[in-house]
Amino acid sequence: MPIPADPLVSTAWLAEHLDAPDVRIVDGSWHMPAAQRDPKAEYDRVHIPGAVFFDIDEIADETSDLPHMLPSPIKFAARVKKLGLGDGSRIVVYDTSGILPAARVWWEFRAMGHEDVVVLDGGLPKWIAEGRPVDDLVVAPQERHFTPRFQADIVRSLDQMKRNLETGREQVVDARAAGRFTGRDPEPRAGLRGGHIPGSRNIPLSALLAPDGTMLPAEKLAEVFEAAGVDVARPVAATCGSGITASVVALALARLGRPRAAVYDGSWTEWGGRGDAPVATGEA
Template sequence: MHNPLVTTDWLAEHLRDPELVLIDASWHMPGSGRDPRAEYLAGHLPGAVFFDIDEIADKTTTLPHMLPTPAEFARAVGALGIADTDTIVVYDEIGVFSSPRVWWEFCTMGARHVRVLDGGAPRWRAEGRPTEAGEVIRPRMAFHAHLHPHLVADFFEVLNLTQSRDRLVVDARSAARFRGEAPEPRPGLPSGHIPGSVNVPAGNLTTDGRLKPAAELQAIFAAAGVDLGRPIVTSCGSGITASTVALALAVAGARDVAVYDGSWTEWGGRPGAPIATGSA
């Protein structure tokens, strides 16, 4: 697989390429007090369009920002001026936080060339590179969506894994939430984890808003008992940082990785879903 990351130097060199589309995929945790769209309008990387993770989503479920249907995704991103044949570079305002979620969505929907800007907007700004304000309007494009179902896991697939262990579930939440020692940020959800899963907190995979080098990521996964040669499913609170772990796994060399889209918001909210606590 190609390297799913690009550097700020690479982006600066290719920023005006006609086939390149830059996406601000910023998203913040509920209760953060930050409005990613308002921040985008106040200042963003040159030419970037804004991808609203909560709006380009399945509206038939109460679960947050679930994948929409391919047809809905194609309509929404086509309206942003994005074609499936474009070179798509995704960034966010934290570094590498919500951008991997949108990278994963585009990969799942069949986009051919999708990358994440390592370090995101903070690194770009720290290097004194240009930004601009206001909304970018691109001509509508045709995005031909082709769902890659092997990149997505649903509740029943993951439930089967608690028995079969055919795929390893890697949980991106903090160790305290995984062990059931800290409350979930979404009210009413129990704490704990999917039985048989292992914990690799997404926050351990980055330094100063950038993904750690491949060798360091490999060591972190190995220490957690993650065999990169096995089929893997990543999970988190609502599918955001699970995508960060999926990106890190790709950089580390894993080849078969799916994201559990509903993640703990779905699992913890399902009556009868088995819940484990403690470190294992």
């Protein structure tokens, strides 16, 4: 029962494999603080049967002043082990947005060396709209050993992004809304400059999704990247506000057969908050 090569699976696929012994379901929901929503409380009220909750803000680097940065491999392994997510697990991640933080969880597992992970296309909204089962039962997973194998090639740091300004080895794709990218609209986090990393291209999250919240098919995604001036055959580093929406860009590239796109973990929260990082404004 192999998981398809596509990094997304349909609600129909998950419904068919809901009780498969090696499938583990993860709710990776997260919201901006301004939304005043508690994703864990929402999970407690309704979730796909058997799903465990992955707390993006808690399974993070507690020593960083930046939001939800990747934790150490040791911390990550310890946390997901308790969630019953380990070696041999086929992990399906969803969220209450459709496709957003689930992509971040997908990328984090892959950054820690676990490749058998996919995102539920359309997430919980599509699942519920189709009348598929949900419950509010407490899930008590059996611990499962997780062996972390950190994949540095799909993670980017501030220093690496600065060096890329000189080398131009990677194309930088920014997933923030166009107004934030150009510097026309203010950032939702206080204290950040407006604009973008010089030389980057803008592909807002909305350009990657269909009206029903599912991801566009591969042929449409290819058109979006081409229209933005991005050559998908060349290396890409994705960025956004805090490393979550950037993961959707990485997910889209994986759907196009380019699974090793990197994510700049600190993203604009780090870059835009530092005086030593150059900023460009206006269109790409």
